[in-house]
Amino acid sequence: MTSNCSFESVDNVMRYLELVIYIPIFLFGSVLNVAALLVFCVFLRKWTESTIYMTNLALMDLLLLFPLPFKMHATNHCWHANLQLLCSALESLYFGGIYGSIFTIMCIAVDRWVAICHPFKAKQLRSPKVALGTCIGVWVMVLAAVCSTTYRFRDTSHKEFRCFHKFSEEGWRPPMIICVLVFGFLVPALVVVFCSVQTIRALKQSGQHSLQSRSCVKIIYSSLSAFLLPFTPSHLGILLQFLVHQGMIQDSGSRAGISLFIQTAMCLSNISCCLDALCYYFIAHEVRSPKHTFRISMISQRKATFSTSEV
Secondary structure, three states: OOOOOOOHHHHHHHHHHHHHHHHHHHHHHHHHHHHHHHHHHHHHOOOOHHHHHHHHHHHHHHHHHOOHHHHHHHHHOOEEHHHHHHHHHHHHHHHHHHHHHHHHHHHHHHHHHHHHHOHHHHHHHOOHHHHHHHHHHHHHHHHHHHHHHHHHHOOOOOOEEOOOOOOOHHHHOHHHHHHHHHHHHHHHHHHHHHHHHHHHHHHHHHOOOHHHHHHHHHHHHHHHHHHHHHHHHHHHHHHHHHHHHOOOOOOHHHHHHHHHHHHHHHHHHOOHHHHHHHHHHHHHHHHOOOOHHHHHHHHHHHHHHHHHHHO
């Protein structure tokens, strides 16, 4: 189906573009995430729900960053068939880091929504143990899902192949892509947007402690940005490329444009490792104020209760 179209020009552009994008992301992302782990694990030493989730997010970002040098090498070099297993392992780490970050950001949004919009239930639902158990669950779920699918990305009949590139038709089967788009992105995106909107609304309705409220709003906006900006274009690209593999888009020029778009979007999605640093900064600032979030939650809940009693 793709043999009649030439993607040589796209490949030539991506050989240089990937290096230009990946090198600074790898350097800055590694420094920022290692620094975040040092701050949360060594300097703060205060294991709240927020610090546990952010530590997990930093670990997921490092999991994504680790395969990047191999991905850069694979951009300009073919790998021998005996490296198939290594390639599948690296792809598992890479995609595990991506979707681990997505689900961790979703957990952060839900945790903050419970803390601010439902402060009385938060006493039962939120705790460091619950946060730790949730993070472990994310690791198990994501790695199990990714490791069970990445081996299908390769056509083992080829003597040489390009790791992270040119996945087999098995990797583009409808059930797999639908699961990736719906459960890997769309559902978490809807949860993050809903929780963020509700939380921001509750903070603005509190009407008190405006400085503290603004600080929380900044945390929410930074988390929302770190989710939507990198991951929306890449999953749109996956959808378009899926339509190509299903034969719904057959024009040669359109297919070449989609190929360039998805590869560029996937490259830029790795910038999430750097955008998460915004979350780290605000969370570290928040942790310095004991019971910061819970105080704002109580203000919001009391005003809502008082307003209801007047009706």
